[in-house]
Amino acid sequence: MKKVASLLILALSLLLAACGSESSGGSASEEKKITFGATAGPYSDMVTKAIQPILEEKGYEVELIEFSDYIQPNKALANGDIDANLFQHLIYMESFAKENDMELSELISVPTAPMGIYSNKFASMEDISEGATIAIPNDPTNAARAFLILEDAGLITISADADPLTVSEKDIDENVKNLKFEPIEAGQLPRAVESVDLSAVPGNFALAASMNLLDALVLENMPDQYRNRVVVNTKDLEAQFAKDIKEAVESAEFEAVIDEEFQGFGKPEWMLNR
Structure with a gap:
């Protein structure tokens, strides 16, 4: 009788072990x-x-x-x-x-998707006229990116002391063509192309508005x-x-x-x- 009880206990132990193994396998599968x-x-x-x-x-x-x-x-x-x-x-x-x-x-x-400078008025950055208006993002992070694009294009110079991540209009040392800056909410920048001379549009908003990134006058050299x-x-x-x-x-x-x-x-x- 004891032998039978021992065999039953052993069988039950093996069954529980098998269940535990299946449970472990299920967890791995879920992963x-x-x-x-x-x-x-x-x-x-x-x-x-x-x-x-x-x-x-x-x-x-x-x-x-x-x-x-x-x-x-x-x-x-x-x-x-x-x-x-x-x-x-x-x-x-x-x-x-x-x-x-x-x-x-x-x-x-x-x-x-990089930020780009878009225009329905000018065909190239070289064509930009004196006193042109450019719409830029009104949040500090994206505004800084817009100013860096303009610096790379030779349209402004930025103070050497400025933090590239927080560049603002007050950091501009020279505004070569006396550009006028119009800060607006980033999501409105694609539509601003219709109403201002230039618009600095972040890539995600450009794509959401079905704009072609390659239509930009210039695309940013995006910091990593x-x-x-x-x-x-x-x-x-x-x-x-x-x-x-x-x-x-x-x-x-x-x-x-x-x-x-x-x-x-x-x-x-x-x-x-x-």
């Missing part, structure tokens, strides 16, 4: 799903066209959740509702994480900290899914899609220097 968050438009397209197919080849199921603002993608990431997001540059990520007490980290930078990033929770930086996302973005297949589908996007330094 083969990645939920990406991105703002609707070019960066959600970048996920579906350039990143998702490569991850699917690695055996992942990829779900995309689109957002219409710049607040919810980071909240969803911090809450664990998504695994990674793609919509923000480094400066925004660091500022948002600090203000909201989040532990977020960049995984890798990606090709990003303004390029968008794939962002994850800091605790997941060494997770296998994060490593696989990074490997996907670094692949030749990813760059081939960028060259074909995202013309005009500025590539990050790591992509140019490899």
